[in-house]
Structures are given as structure tokens and as C-alpha cells.
Amino acid sequence: MASTDFSAEIKSLRSTYASIEEVSDVPRIRADIAMLSEEAGVPDLWDNPAAAQVVTSKLSHRQSELERLTSIRTRIDDLEVLVELAEMEADADTLQEAETELKSVRKALENLEVVTLLSGEFDAREAVVTIRAGAGGVDAADFAEMLMRMYMRWAEKHGYSTRVMDTSYAEEAGLKSATFEINAPYAFGTLSVEAGTHRLVRISPFDNQGRRQTSFAAVEVIPLIEQNDSIEIPENEIRVDVYRSSGPGGQSVNTTDSAVRMTHIPTGIVVSMQNEKSQIQNRAAALRVLQSRLLLVKKAEQDAQKKQMAGDVKASWGDQMRSYVLNPYQMVKDLRTEHEVGNTSAVFDGELDDFIDAGIRWRAAQRRPQS
The missing domain is CATH 1.20.58.410 (Release factor)
Known part of the structure; x- marks a missing residue:
């Protein structure tokens, strides 16, 4: 040697x-x-x-x-x-x-x-991540919960603090959607390459015939709004609905109407918050996330670089950016960078750095002027 x-x-x-x-x-x-x-x-x-x-x-x-x-x-x-x-x-x-x-x-x-390579206007910001179950029924809801745990474990491994802002549980298992903050420098720039449609292929644990099921979940990543961003939203452009927070199985976790659903009427953007203790706190949190999303819309309109921003992710066939295959073989593969690993358990346990690094390098290459 x-x-x-x-x-x-x-x-x-x-x-x-x-x-x-x-x-x-x-x-x-x-x-x-x-x-x-x-x-x-x-x-x-x-x-x-x-x-x-x-x-x-x-x-x-x-x-x-x-x-x-x-x-x-x-x-x-x-x-x-x-x-x-x-x-x-x-x-x-x-x-x-x-x-x-x-x-x-x-x-x-x-x-x-x-x-x-993280030189975008908002790359240095902390991040707000939203995961939504897509096509695939209960398997998709379960997959959404698996992805949330994956990102939480990734943050934990790096010593980053997280805060769950909203969770909407599915009836049988998993999540309809979840929103959480990851508080670390460059969290947005780092995780923005994770935005898109994720696809899971496995033997469904919810199918009594043991058939293979394909399901989808959408990941959205936006930068956390800062106090000096000055995104003012007129009151007449916002509709606020309040309702009771609920946990798994539909059990009430709050006896007052503290949960908030905020709709930005001109754009149709909807933000829900239920994890704070009071309606006032949930309203403030919802407004902050709404401002963050509108900040991206404003940026997209200014420079037309919509592919860098949190866009319309369908979470279905044809637009997936990463596949997680558990059957008939074990493989996680990013369809943009071609990076793949066979240890699926490690990935779901938060071992994402190689995928993220490959994604950031791929994105930088896409932005370079073509000769």
C-alpha cells in the first residue's frame, strides 16, 4: 500500500x-x-x-x-x-x-x-419547512411523517434547534401537513435544495394484501422573515378563521378556538397554525410565515428566478426530485444529481448531508452561464 x-x-x-x-x-x-x-x-x-x-x-x-x-x-x-x-x-x-x-x-x-455556494439573497436565513402528503392515501400521510422525522433528525445531528409550528394529522396514520422552523445560519440556503416532490416505493404496511405502494409528499422551504423585511399586508387582504386545535385521532388538545387559518386573498396563500398556546400567538406565527411566503413571491417577480423559490409542488407522478425505494430493493436516489445510497434507514434517520451537498453543487452548476 x-x-x-x-x-x-x-x-x-x-x-x-x-x-x-x-x-x-x-x-x-x-x-x-x-x-x-x-x-x-x-x-x-x-x-x-x-x-x-x-x-x-x-x-x-x-x-x-x-x-x-x-x-x-x-x-x-x-x-x-x-x-x-x-x-x-x-x-x-x-x-x-x-x-x-x-x-x-x-x-x-x-x-x-x-x-x-450559498450566495442567494435569503440563503443565510433560518428556514421554515412545510411538508404535505400528496398522492397515495394513508401511505402518503405516513411518508409525510417519515420526512418530518428525517429533517428533525438531520437538524438534531447538527445541533440546530427546531420549533414545530403546525401539525395536521391524518385520520388513520401520519400527517396531512406539518410546518416547522429550523433555526441555524444558512438553514434556508442549505435546505432549499430539498424543496420539491419526494416519492416512496414500499410494501404498504396499511395494505392487508401486502402490495407494493407508491406515494408522494411535497416539501416546501422558505426563508424565515426578519423584523426589517417590511412586508406590509393590508388587513383587508387577509381572512382569518379560528378553530379548535386537534391532535392524533381527532382528540381535542385545546378547549378554546386557538388555532388560526390565515388566507391571503389576492394570492390564495393559506397558512395554518395551532401549536402555540393562544390564538394571539398562533395569529402572530401565521402572519410571520405568510410574510415569508410573500417575500419569496416578491423576489420571484423581481428577478424571475422562480426555480429557486418555493413553488407549486404537485406531489404526484412526473415531477418528483427524489425517490426512496424500500422494495424490491433498497435505494434512495436524487433524480437531479444522480447521487444515490443503499442505506435507506440511515437517510430516514437524518443522514442527508451528502444529498444536500450534491444538490447545492448541482444548483450552482445550473446557475452558471452556459458557454
Whole structure:
């Protein structure tokens, strides 16, 4: 087995890192941190909690970006020192340790490289994900619940916080729809490549004849609205209906009409919220999601890049972007990038990074001008 050429590998790592650092514009990040730190230090900052939250959130995001960049550079420096010591002392164990760290640093650089491709106007935002059962009856509802768990597990693996905003349970099993936030820098840019129709093929656990069933679910991803986005919606353009929240099996989980269904009359966009404790809280949450969706509509009208936005997903034959096949073989395959894996259990348990990375690279390639 040929030994690793550490000198060439480290040189390659440094070259890749230099390109990432240039694209990331580190001087600009440092300048933003200095400016935001100054704003965060103003004594009366928290007199306006909403504005303070915007400042501190932006500061935290920029500091995280800088930390990601500087920590990788430090790891490359440390790797070089480790290799020098190992080769000087002809220490096989230390060389093996260096080999392991080399692979780890290379993977971290690949992940960092993907982040540099997230340059859309809203890519740095947190995300609101909505999953809807499509064609396929009870299997589709069950599939929608499987997808919700998959994204929740993905967020958990990365240490991202989540908040369920609305769940509409199907009568027999699963979900008609669910909406939840994923609170992390670049959550929207990262997960926006997951938007589209997902297809499941399996032996239906709900069919007493054990037949194979194909079902569909739609995933919508929108950026979370910020306080300074200024999407004003006239009251006469909104219809608000209230009803009682309900849980699995139709059992009442609330004895008052606290759930809210908000309809934007000009566009027909409907948002439902029931997971907060009061009607006022549900109304505020619904308005925020409605504003987020209208923000995308406004952006789409301005630049006509509708394919980047949350669009009309039919969740049926002919428009699926990913297939999850559990029978007659085990395979998850993205139909855009051709990326596929055979470990379906791992994917449903939140192992999505390779699919997401491939999707982001594919999208970047689609946006490049064709020669």
C-alpha cells in the first residue's frame, strides 16, 4: 500500500482553503463583526427587543462564519506540524493519526466549500419547512411523517434547534401537513435544495394484501422573515378563521378556538397554525410565515428566478426530485444529481448531508452561464 504524500496533500488543502477564504471575503466578515459589535454594545439596545434580536443574531452568524474559517486554517497548520513530528521520529501511530486528521480536514473543507455556494439573497436565513402528503392515501400521510422525522433528525445531528409550528394529522396514520422552523445560519440556503416532490416505493404496511405502494409528499422551504423585511399586508387582504386545535385521532388538545387559518386573498396563500398556546400567538406565527411566503413571491417577480423559490409542488407522478425505494430493493436516489445510497434507514434517520451537498453543487452548476 502506497504511503500518503502528506506534502502534496497539505499543499492541496492550503490551495483549496485560500480559494474559499477569498470567496468568503474575510476582511468584510471582520468589518461586519466590528460594526455589529459596536451596535450590540449600545446601552439602550434592548429598549427595542425586536431590533436588538436582529443585531445580536447577525453578529452571532458572522462570528460563526469567521470561526468556521479560522478553525480550518488552524487545523491545517496543526496537521502539518503533526506530520513533521511523525516523520522526524518515524512514528507509525502518529502518522496514522495524521492520516485520519487529513481525511477529516478534507471533509470539513468540502463542507465549507459548499457554504461558499450559498450566495442567494435569503440563503443565510433560518428556514421554515412545510411538508404535505400528496398522492397515495394513508401511505402518503405516513411518508409525510417519515420526512418530518428525517429533517428533525438531520437538524438534531447538527445541533440546530427546531420549533414545530403546525401539525395536521391524518385520520388513520401520519400527517396531512406539518410546518416547522429550523433555526441555524444558512438553514434556508442549505435546505432549499430539498424543496420539491419526494416519492416512496414500499410494501404498504396499511395494505392487508401486502402490495407494493407508491406515494408522494411535497416539501416546501422558505426563508424565515426578519423584523426589517417590511412586508406590509393590508388587513383587508387577509381572512382569518379560528378553530379548535386537534391532535392524533381527532382528540381535542385545546378547549378554546386557538388555532388560526390565515388566507391571503389576492394570492390564495393559506397558512395554518395551532401549536402555540393562544390564538394571539398562533395569529402572530401565521402572519410571520405568510410574510415569508410573500417575500419569496416578491423576489420571484423581481428577478424571475422562480426555480429557486418555493413553488407549486404537485406531489404526484412526473415531477418528483427524489425517490426512496424500500422494495424490491433498497435505494434512495436524487433524480437531479444522480447521487444515490443503499442505506435507506440511515437517510430516514437524518443522514442527508451528502444529498444536500450534491444538490447545492448541482444548483450552482445550473446557475452558471452556459458557454
